[in-house]
Amino acid sequence: MYIYKISRQDLTFVNTSDTPKVDTLFINGLRTGDAVLLKEIYSRFFSGIKQMIQTNAGSLDDAKDIFQDALMIIYRQALRPDFTLTVAFYTYLYSVCRKLWLKQLRNRSTKGEVEITETMDIMEEGLLEAITRNEQYKLYQDNFRKLGDDCQKLLRLFMEDRSVKELMALLGYSSESYTKKRKFQCKEKLISLIKEDSRYRDLY
Amino acid sequence: MDTKEEQYERIERYLANSLSTDEQQAFERTLQQDPVMAHEVLIHRHLYEAIRNEVPDNLMARALQKAANDYFADESQPEVVVPQATASKKSRHVPSWYWMAASVGLALVMGAGLFYVNNTTTVSNQELVAGNFTVYEAPAVFRSGGKDEAPILKTAFVAYNQKEYRKAIDFFQKSLLENPRQVVPNFYIGQCKLALHDAKGAIPAFQKVVDHGDNAYVVQAKWYLALGYIDLNQKEQASSLLRELSQQGGPYGERATRMLNELSN
Numbered sequence: 001m002y003i004y005k006i007s008r009q010d011l012t013f014v015n016t017s018d019t020p021k022v023d024t025l026f027i028n029g030l031r032t033g034d035a036v037l038l039k040e041i042y043s044r045f046f047s048g049i050k051q052m053i054q055t056n057a058g059s060l061d062d063a064k065d066i067f068q069d070a071l072m073i074i075y076r077q078a079l080r081p082d083f084t085l086t087v088a089f090y091t092y093l094y095s096v097c098r099k100l101w102l103k104q105l106r107n108r109s110t111k112g113e114v115e116i117t118e119t120m121d122i123m124e125e126g127l128l129e130a131i132t133r134n135e136q137y138k139l140y141q142d143n144f145r146k147l148g149d150d151c152q153k154l155l156r157l158f159m160e161d162r163s164v165k166e167l168m169a170l171l172g173y174s175s176e177s178y179t180k181k182r183k184f185q186c187k188e189k190l191i192s193l194i195k196e197d198s199r200y201r202d203l204y
Numbered sequence: 205m206d207t208k209e210e211q212y213e214r215i216e217r218y219l220a221n222s223l224s225t226d227e228q229q230a231f232e233r234t235l236q237q238d239p240v241m242a243h244e245v246l247i248h249r250h251l252y253e254a255i256r257n258e259v260p261d262n263l264m265a266r267a268l269q270k271a272a273n274d275y276f277a278d279e280s281q282p283e284v285v286v287p288q289a290t291a292s293k294k295s296r297h298v299p300s301w302y303w304m305a306a307s308v309g310l311a312l313v314m315g316a317g318l319f320y321v322n323n324t325t326t327v328s329n330q331e332l333v334a335g336n337f338t339v340y341e342a343p344a345v346f347r348s349g350g351k352d353e354a355p356i357l358k359t360a361f362v363a364y365n366q367k368e369y370r371k372a373i374d375f376f377q378k379s380l381l382e383n384p385r386q387v388v389p390n391f392y393i394g395q396c397k398l399a400l401h402d403a404k405g406a407i408p409a410f411q412k413v414v415d416h417g418d419n420a421y422v423v424q425a426k427w428y429l430a431l432g433y434i435d436l437n438q439k440e441q442a443s444s445l446l447r448e449l450s451q452q453g454g455p456y457g458e459r460a461t462r463m464l465n466e467l468s469n
Contacts, residue, residue, distance in 0.1 A: 021418070028420045032343035033264050036424055036455045038271035043455075046275065068268050075264050076257075140254030141261060159255045161220070184209045191247060204243070 023089035030075045041071065045090055049097045058101060066104070070096040073134045077126075099127055107202075136203055143193040151186035158183055211241075215248045332466060333403075333435045336459065339367075340395050340424060343388075356382065357389070369396035387412075387419040394428055403435035423449070427456040430463070439467060 029037025049070075050063040058066075073096050077083050085092060144152065150171070157167055168179040194200055206214065217223050218231050235242045342361045360375030373396045376389035394409035410432065413425035426445050433442035446467070449460035 025420050030264075032420070033267035034343060034420060035267065035271060035274075035341045037420060038267055039274050040455050042271055042275035064272065068265075068272060071268055072261070072265065076261075136250050137254045137257065137261065140251055141258050144255055144258060155255060156258075159252055181209075184212060187212060187251075188208065190251070194247070194251075204247075 023085055026089045027074075027078050027085055030071065031078050033075075038071075041093075042067075045093055048090070049094065052094070052098065053101055056101065057105065062101070062104070066097050066100050069100055069134065073100075073130050076134065076137075077130050095127060096131070099131055103131065132203065135199065139194060139197055139199045139203060143190060143197060146193055147186060147190060151182075151189065154183055154186050155190065211244070212248075215245055218245065219248060219252065329434050329437050332463070333398075333431050336463060337398060337428075337431055339399050340392075340428070342392070360389070360392070364392060364396065367399070369399050372396050385416075387416050387421055390416075391421045391425055394425065394432075398428060398432060398435075401435075403432040407432045407436075423452075423454055423456060427460065430460070434463075434467070443467060 026037060026041055028034070029041065046063070046067055049067050050060065053063040053066060054060070070093055074093065087095075144155070147155070154167065154171060157170055162170070164176050164179050164183075167173070167183070168176055171179070173179045173182065214223075214231065218228065221228075223231060235245060342364050356375055356379045360372050360379060363369075363372035363375060373393055376393045376396070379389045380386060390409045390412045394406040394413070397403070397406035397409060407429060410425040410429040413419065413421050414429065416422075426449055430442045430445040430449070433439070433445070443464065446460040446464045449456045450464060451457075
């Protein structure tokens with residue numbers, strides 16, 4: 001079992017003596033994408049996650065991918081207005097990484113031998129939902145980037161709740177009917193790309 | 205029966221809450237009876253969320269990648285040895301002629317050095333600051349709690365990213381007028397002033413961040429505060445901050461140690 005404790009020296013980093021403040025610092029670092037704090041998260045926590053993954057049939061590259069995915073999930077969670085960190089940051093990070101890794105192991109059809117302590121199963125339901133949401137976002141965003149620049153621009157503007165008239169003016173299209181037609185074509189193309197993606201079947 | 209284009213449009217209007225009450229109720233009845241249509245609505249809903257978040261998500265993914273690259277690059281570097289101010293040194297016997305020779309040499313060096321020391325101190329401090337100062341990156345994802353603050357701060361960060369530091373300062377100051385308790389504008393005013401070689405102006409801005417205490421920029425502000433003090437040749441204040449950063453480790457630990465070594469040379 002891997003147990004993490006924030007040491008006295010770690011705490012001096014933020015000139016405070018309680019863990020919640022350090023954890024809030026990391027959550028804020030994720031919310032804002034602060035370069036120094038993100039690196040600090042890597043410095044403090046990556047080795048623990050690497051150890052968990054490498055002792056459970058994973059490689060260093062797996063650890064890197066899982067760590068980054070987990071931070072992305074926590075970032076998205078942290079932006080929700082109702083988000084509250086009810087456990088230590090590392091406990092939360094570890095739980096997300098562990099869930100992600102188990103999911104990937106299952107996908108790879110790796111047989112047995114995975115022995116990870118069950119004591120870290122915190123926020124199980126919310127976590128699974130967050131992990132699924134992360135995968136859905138990836139599926140949609142990856143395919144969105146496959147569209148041509150004009151379709152990306154059109155759909156982005158449309159999602160900003162712009163009217164057809166505004167879209168027409170901003171994109172220099174000749175008529176409202178053409179703008180509508182183009183919007184439909186772009187969206188249809190995107191939805192068909194998403195549905196053809198192999199990840200789609202796993203997610204829906 | 206609706207064409208696909210009409211179907212998409214109806215879903216769009218449903219998600220935008222722009223159907224009339226009757227239309228909405230009818231559509232919701234359809235959704236209960238038609239799982240294929242209900243699934244299409246779900247796909248659209250997820251699509252909207254994902255695309256609306258695409259830009260900030262992409263910025264965050266890049267920020268994470270950069271943090272990973274920096275971390276793994278540092279990991280492959282040899283460790284910096286932290287000098288211990290109070291570390292006990294092993295005593296060893298030194299022949300007395302060593303001391304005599306050293307004294308003569310030292311006197312000669314000091315005599316020569318006196319001609320230059322007054323002229324070179326300021327320059328070397330500025331060089332030291334220039335060699336260690338990099339403008340702190342703007343937050344990858346900027347979000348503000350107050351409705352009125354966000355546009356001003358966003359404009360400030362646009363100017364900041366374009367290195368228009370004077371313009372950025374104006375906007376950061378405007379933002380402070382709205383809410384003087386904010387930490388972010390003060391931190392970035394300090395950055396702008398340092399970038400404009402105005403250490404005297406940067407110090408009070410960073411000091412406010414440090415004095416505030418309960419924020420994500422305290423450690424960073426201490427590092428830049430130390431650079432400001434070095435620039436103004438206030439080595440005592442700078443060394444005190446650098447010792448603190450060096451002992452704490454953290455993101456500036458190694459750089460603070462190196463800087464202390466350079467200051468003591």
